[in-house]
Amino acid sequence: MKLFGHRLPDMSSLILWGLLWEIVGRLGVTFFIPPLSAVFVTLIEIIGTPAFLKALGETAYAFSVGVLAAVVIGVPTGIMMGKSRLLDELLLPWVNIFLSAPLTALVPVLMVLFGFGMKSIIITTALFAIWIIILNARAGVMQINRSLVEMARCFGASPLDAFAKVYFWAALPEILSGVRIGVIRAVKGVIIGQLLISIVGFGALFELYSANFLMTHFWAVLIVLFAMAFSISELLAYLERRVSYYAAKR
Amino acid sequence: MSQISLASRQAAKPAAEIAVRTRDVSKNYGSVEALKKLSLDFPRGQLTSLLGPSGCGKTTLLKIIAGLIPPTSGEVEVNGKTVTGPGPDRAFVFQDFALLPWATVLRNVAFGLELRGVAQSEREDIAAKYIRDVGLAGFETSYPHQLSGGMRQRVGLARALSVDAEVLLMDEPFSAVDEQTRRKFQEDLLTLVANENKTFIFVTHSIEEAVYVSDQIAILLPRPSRVSEVIRPTGIREKGTENIRRDPEYLDTVDRIWASLRSYVE
Ligand SMILES: Nc1ncnc2c1ncn2[C@@H]1O[C@H](COP(=O)(O)OP(=O)(O)OP(=O)(O)O)[C@@H](O)[C@H]1O
Ligand SMILES: [Mg+2]
Numbered sequence: 030m031k032l033f034g035h036r037l038p039d040m041s042s043l044i045l046w047g048l049l050w051e052i053v054g055r056l057g058v059t060f061f062i063p064p065l066s067a068v069f070v071t072l073i074e075i076i077g078t079p080a081f082l083k084a085l086g087e088t089a090y091a092f093s094v095g096v097l098a099a100v101v102i103g104v105p106t107g108i109m110m111g112k113s114r115l116l117d118e119l120l121l122p123w124v125n126i127f128l129s130a131p132l133t134a135l136v137p138v139l140m141v142l143f144g145f146g147m148k149s150i151i152i153t154t155a156l157f158a159i160w161i162i163i164l165n166a167r168a169g170v171m172q173i174n175r176s177l178v179e180m181a182r183c184f185g186a187s188p189l190d191a192f193a194k195v196y197f198w199a200a201l202p203e204i205l206s207g208v209r210i211g212v213i214r215a216v217k218g219v220i221i222g223q224l225l226i227s228i229v230g231f232g233a234l235f236e237l238y239s240a241n242f243l244m245t246h247f248w249a250v251l252i253v254l255f256a257m258a259f260s261i262s263e264l265l266a267y268l269e270r271r272v273s274y275y276a277a278k279r
Numbered sequence: 280m281s282q283i284s285l286a287s288r289q290a291a292k293p294a295a296e297i298a299v300r301t302r303d304v305s306k307n308y309g310s311v312e313a314l315k316k317l318s319l320d321f322p323r324g325q326l327t328s329l330l331g332p333s334g335c336g337k338t339t340l341l342k343i344i345a346g347l348i349p350p351t352s353g354e355v356e357v358n359g360k361t362v363t364g365p366g367p368d369r370a371f372v373f374q375d376f377a378l379l380p381w382a383t384v385l386r387n388v389a390f391g392l393e394l395r396g397v398a399q400s401e402r403e404d405i406a407a408k409y410i411r412d413v414g415l416a417g418f419e420t421s422y423p424h425q426l427s428g429g430m431r432q433r434v435g436l437a438r439a440l441s442v443d444a445e446v447l448l449m450d451e452p453f454s455a456v457d458e459q460t461r462r463k464f465q466e467d468l469l470t471l472v473a474n475e476n477k478t479f480i481f482v483t484h485s486i487e488e489a490v491y492v493s494d495q496i497a498i499l500l501p502r503p504s505r506v507s508e509v510i511r512p513t514g515i516r517e518k519g520t521e522n523i524r525r526d527p528e529y530l531d532t533v534d535r536i537w538a539s540l541r542s543y544v545e
Contacts, residue, residue, distance in 0.1 A: 179347050180377035183365045184391040184442065194394075198381050275380035275424060 063245045072249035080234070084250075087230035091147060092219045095154025099211055103159040104204055107166025108196055117167070128160040132218070136225045150222035150229070157218025158211035165207025169200025202269065202276035209265035216258040298323035298478040299344060299446055304353035305503075306339050313339045315503035316353065321446075321495075326472045326479035328489040330536065331499030337482045338374060340504075341448045344480065345371050357446060367395065370444035372452040374482075376435045378423040384410060385419040387434050391442040402441075409437040412467075414460070429456035436464075446478045453488070465492050486540070490515070490532045491523060498539060508539060 047065055054064030075081045110117045110124075136153055143149040173196065181195045197204075223232025231250055238247040299321035306314040313336040321327045329337045342348045344355050346364040355362040357369065370391065378387050385406055386393070392402035410419055413433040423431055432455045439447060453461045469492060472479055483489050489496050496510045512532045515523055523529050 174375075174377070176373050176375050176377040177379065179342070180371070180373060181394070183345055183347060183369075183371045184394045184438075185365060185367055186394045190394055195379070198379070201381075272381070274422065 061244060067245045068248040071245040075246060075249060084230045084234050088219060091150045091154055092215060095151045096158055096212055096215045099155040099158035099162055100208055103162035104166045107163040108170050108200060111167040111170025124160050124163050132156055133221055140226055145227045149226045153222035154215045154218040158215040162207040162211040165203045166200055169203030170196055173199040202272050205265060205269045209262055212261050213258060296323050298358060300356045302354050304343060304350045304355060306343060307351045312503035315505055317505050319497055319506050321478055321480055323478050324476045325494035326481055326492055327495045327497060328481045328483055328493040329497050329499060330483060330489045332501050335499050335501045336504040338450055341450050341482060345369055345448050368444055369446045369448060370439040370442050372435050372439045372449040374450040376431045378431055378434055380423050383420050383422060384415060384434055388437045388441055391438050405441050409441045413437045429460060432456055449481045451482050468492050486533050486536045490529055
C-alpha cells in the first residue's frame with residue numbers, strides 16, 4: 030500500500046481497522062465491542078496468569094500433537110495415493126467427502142468412541158487438518174515429471190530412495206501449502222474440540238468469559254489465538270517461499 | 280586425438296563381440312505400434328547411432344534397452360543376459376535432461392553415485408572431475424533453473440559418465456548445445472569411444488553427426504519401426520578429426536543416408 034508516495038509496511042491497513050474499533054468501542058454502541066485499548070490492557074493483565082498459561086499449554090499440546098499426527102499420516106498417504114492408482118481409487122472418494130464434510134457434526138461420535146478427554150480433542154484437531162494435507166501431497170506427486178522417476182529408477186534407486194530423494198522433494202511445494210492450510214483448519218478444530226468435548230484450554234476461557242459477559246477478556250484471548258495462528262501460517266508461507274525457486278520449474 | 284590412436288582403434292575392431300543385442304523387439308502403446316520386430320546388434324567398444332524420423336521409436340528403443348519399459352514382445356540382451364530392469368551396467372542421458380530442480384549441479388552429477396551408496400566426499404570428487412570435463416567448472420553450486428538448456432544437457436551427460444557404466448544410452452545428448460560446443464563434444468566423444476571400452480548407443484537427428492561419430496549407423500523406418508539399413512562408415516576414421524568432414528567417403532555416406540531418408544520426409 031502507498032500513501033502520499035511513501036511505501037507503508039505490510040498490514041498497515043490494520044491500524045485503520047484498529048482505530049475504527051477503538052472509536053466504535055468508545056461510542057459504546059454495544060457491550061459486545063469494548064474499546065480496543067481496553068482489550069489490550071486486559072490482554073497484558075491476563076497473559077501471565079496461571080489460568081491463561083494453563084489454557085495456553087493445553088491448547089498448544091492438543092494442537093501440536095494433532096497437527097503432527099495429521100502431517101505424519103497425511104503426507105505419506107498422499108504421496109502413496111499419487112503413486113498408486115489402486116490406492117488412489119480406494120481412498121480419494123473418502124478424502125473428498127471428509128474434506129467438505131461438516132466435521133463438527135462428527136465430534137459427538139468421536140466423544141462416544143474416544144471419551145471426553147484430550148484424546149478426542151487431539152483427534153478432532155487432526156481430522157480438521159489431515160484431508161487437505163493428503164490432497165495436496167497427492168497433487169504434488171501427480172505433477173512430478175515422469176522422466177525424473179525414470180532417471181531415479183535408471184540409476185538404481187530403491188523404492189525408499191525414490192520416495193525420500195525424488196517424490197518427497199518434487200512434491201514439497203504442494204505439501205507445504207497443504208500443511209499451511211491444514212494448520213489453519215487445525216486451529217478451528219482444536220477450539221471446536223475444546224468447546225464441544227471437554228471445556229479445557231482456550232475453549233474453557235471463551236466459555237467462562239462469554240458466559241460472564243467479560244468482553245474485554247474474550248477479545249483478548251481471541252486476539253492471542255489469531256496472532257498465534259497467523260504466525261504459524263506465516264512461518265509456513267516463509268518455508269514455501271524457500272522452495273519456490275524450483276516450484277515453478279519442475 | 281592422434282591419428283595413430285584412431286587407426287589402431289580401427290584395426291583392433293573387426294571381430295568385436297556383441298555387447299547389446301535386441302531380438303525381434305516390438306512395442307505397442309495401446310493401438311500405436313512404435314517398434315515392430317526390431318533386431319539389432321551393438322558391438323562392444325563401438326558407437327552405434329540410431330537415426331530416423333521424429334516419433335519413429337528411438338527413445339522407446341533406448342528405454343527398452345535401459346530396462347525402463349518392457350517390450351511387448353521380443354527381448355534385449357546385455358552381455359548375454361536378458362534385460363528385466365535397469366542395471367548398473369547401463370547409464371542413460373535423457374532427451375529432456377531429467378535433472379533434480381532442487382539440487383545443485385554438483386549433487387545432480389553425483390546423484391547416480393549417491394544412489395549407488397558412494398560416500399559423499401568420494402562421489403563429489405568424481406562428479407567435480409566430470410563437471411570440468413563437460414566444461415561446467417564454476418557452476419557446481421548453481422541450480423538447474425539458473426543454467427541454459429545446453430548447460431543442463433551437459434549436466435545430464437556428466438551424470439551418466441560419472442557412474443562409469445559399460446553401456447551408455449544417449450538420447451540426443453547434444454541437441455541443445457550450440458554448434459561450437461557440439462563439435463567439441465563430438466570430438467570428445469570420439470576420444471571417449473577410442474579410449475574406453477564402452478558401448479555407446481547414440482540417438483541423433485543429424486545425419487552429419489551420425490556419420491562423424493559412429494562406427495555403425497542404424498537407419499530406422501517410421502512407425503512401426505524396423506531397421507531399414509545398417510551402415511558402417513569404415514574408412515573415414517583414419518583421416519583424423521581435422522579432415523573427416525572434407526573426406527569424400529564421409530560426404531558420400533551423408534548423401535547416401537539422406538537419399539534413403541528423404542523419401543519419408545516428402
Ligand atoms: N508413453 C507413451 N504412450 C503412448 N504413446 C507413446 C508413449 N511414448 C511414445 N509413444 C509413441 O511412440 C512413438 C515413438 O516415440 P519415441 O519417443 O520413441 O520417438 P522418438 O523416435 O524418440 O522421437 P523423437 O525423435 O521426436 O524424440 C511416438 O509415435 C509416440 O507417439
Ligand atoms: Mg526421442
